[in-house]
Amino acid sequence: METEISERSVSIDILIEFDEKQILDFAHANDLETRERAQVREYVQNILRKRSYLDFLIDEFSSVSVAEMKPGLKNILRLAIYDMLFMDSTPDYAAINEAVEIAKMKLGSKTGDLVNAIMRNLQRDRDKLPKPAYKDRNKLVATSFSHPEWMVARWRERFGEREAFKLMQANNSRPHYYVRVNSLRTKPENFELRMEKMDVDFEASDWLPYYYKVDSVQSFIEKGLLAKGICLVQDIAAGFAPTILDPQPGEKVFDLCAAPGTKSIMMSDLMQGEGEITSVDISSERLKMLAESALNYGAENIKIKGGDVLEVSLGLADAVLLDAPCTGTGVLSKRADLRWRRDEEGLKKAAALQEELLEEAANMVKRGGRLVYSTCSLEPEENMEQIEKFLSKMDNFELEPLEDYLPEEVLAEDGKSYQTFPHTHGCDGHFGVLLKRVK
Numbered sequence: 001m002e003t004e005i006s007e008r009s010v011s012i013d014i015l016i017e018f019d020e021k022q023i024l025d026f027a028h029a030n031d032l033e034t035r036e037r038a039q040v041r042e043y044v045q046n047i048l049r050k051r052s053y054l055d056f057l058i059d060e061f062s063s064v065s066v067a068e069m070k071p072g073l074k075n076i077l078r079l080a081i082y083d084m085l086f087m088d089s090t091p092d093y094a095a096i097n098e099a100v101e102i103a104k105m106k107l108g109s110k111t112g113d114l115v116n117a118i119m120r121n122l123q124r125d126r127d128k129l130p131k132p133a134y135k136d137r138n139k140l141v142a143t144s145f146s147h148p149e150w151m152v153a154r155w156r157e158r159f160g161e162r163e164a165f166k167l168m169q170a171n172n173s174r175p176h177y178y179v180r181v182n183s184l185r186t187k188p189e190n191f192e193l194r195m196e197k198m199d200v201d202f203e204a205s206d207w208l209p210y211y212y213k214v215d216s217v218q219s220f221i222e223k224g225l226l227a228k229g230i231c232l233v234q235d236i237a238a239g240f241a242p243t244i245l246d247p248q249p250g251e252k253v254f255d256l257c258a259a260p261g262t263k264s265i266m267m268s269d270l271m272q273g274e275g276e277i278t279s280v281d282i283s284s285e286r287l288k289m290l291a292e293s294a295l296n297y298g299a300e301n302i303k304i305k306g307g308d309v310l311e312v313s314l315g316l317a318d319a320v321l322l323d324a325p326c327t328g329t330g331v332l333s334k335r336a337d338l339r340w341r342r343d344e345e346g347l348k349k350a351a352a353l354q355e356e357l358l359e360e361a362a363n364m365v366k367r368g369g370r371l372v373y374s375t376c377s378l379e380p381e382e383n384m385e386q387i388e389k390f391l392s393k394m395d396n397f398e399l400e401p402l403e404d405y406l407p408e409e410v411l412a413e414d415g416k417s418y419q420t421f422p423h424t425h426g427c428d429g430h431f432g433v434l435l436k437r438v439k
């Protein structure tokens with residue numbers, strides 16, 4: 001019981017900090033055991049995936065509105081309601097008691113009483129819970145599916161309502177994961193034997209070699225497979241950008257916006273460690289992760305360079321990857337926090353930065369060389385519209401066909417870009433193109 005309280009308590013601390021500072025920091029859980037840390041992640045991500053709906057219920061059952069509540073009380077209630085309604089393993093009395101204990105401990109006995117009253121009200125109506133019934137369709141959908149209204153409005157308009165529902169349902173589901181074998185460390189057949197011994201259910205992908213779909217990466221962490229560099233946790237759609245860049249052993253490659261580095265590591269593997277990858281990123285914190293991974297994965301041909309892509313001078317490369325910073329609307333199932341951190345202004349800013357970065361990246365490609373632009377966004381302004389703008393300014397680049405590299409089902413009709421969607425492809429939403437410098 002005590003550890004359960006601490007998992008819940010730590011989850012609440014993380015959620016409070018997210019409300020106050022927009023920072024999602026799982027380091028609060030560092031003192032817990034591996035499994036408890038995983039439980040904290042589940043709580044936090046699931047509560048963020050259901051946040052608007054949980055807030056709607058709080059408003060229905062409390063005399064104080066959510067808008068007036070301080071982050072402490074609000075997040076204790078969000079977790080308690082989530083526990084009661086969505087955690088089959090938690091009986092109602094335990095959901096209530098633990099929330100009351102945490103409220104008393106963090107905010108005093110009066111708040112404990114308030115939490116108790118609100119939760120008892122909700123428990124009484126547990127089998128006939130109210131449903132959101134706003135006249136404004138976007139508000140209604142946004143509350144029911146726990147997405148921000150601006151996102152709902154644009155997706156309903158672009159995809160139609162049924163399709164938008166499916167996308168949001170996928171964003172609200174627990175995602176599948178992919179692991180990619182690092183061939184610098186082991187062979188796929190040995191890796192499969194290892195997974196069998198670990199009792200892991202896996203499915204080899206027929207899209208790209210070396211990828212396996214798994215339900216959880218927990219046992220890979222526990223057995224130290226990531227720390228030993230045996231495999232990488234990387235969504236299969238994140239592997240498309242390095243795949244179409246197709247870096248060859250001996251080539252000179254720039255990975256701009258490289259940290260935390262999964263694409264650099266994958267490219268080092270594709271190049272069999274021969275040639276040179278210069279991995280650039282503006283974040284020194286994130287570059288530390290890249291440096292550690294490069295060591296773990298035996299990716300010896302990675303050279304790390306801190307700095308702003310708009311300012312560094314690197315010379316020319318055979319192949320350049322620009323995995324641009326973006327809104328991340330394609331990865332909302334794994335990063336539930338992103339939906340609450342993004343807005344339309346942020347989308348405009350991301351698109352403006354991407355435009356500058358792309359022009360700069362293009363200047364680093366030697367004649368005859370390749371440039372891949374990729375994002376984990378679903379928004380046209382960050383994807384194809386960005387490329388159309390680029391091509392209207394630069395007559396020395398052309399789009400290359402991708403059917404030799406990727407399955408048809410992820411390609412646009414002309415075969416010159418890929419875009420995956422969580423609800424149709426069962427993986428994260430990624431976009432990418434391959435550009436060749438022709439003169």
Ligand SMILES: C[S@@+](CC[C@H](N)C(=O)[O-])C[C@H]1O[C@@H](n2cnc3c(N)ncnc32)[C@H](O)[C@@H]1O
Pocket residue numbers: 256257258259260261262263264280281282283286307308309310323324325326
């Ligand atoms: C989508 S993430 C990159 C993920 C990475 N390619 C991978 O596969 O692990 C975008 C990265 O761009 C970096 N970034 C943002 N603006 C930058 C700039 N002006 N110059 C260099 N890096 C930048 C961020 O720090 C972030 O690490």
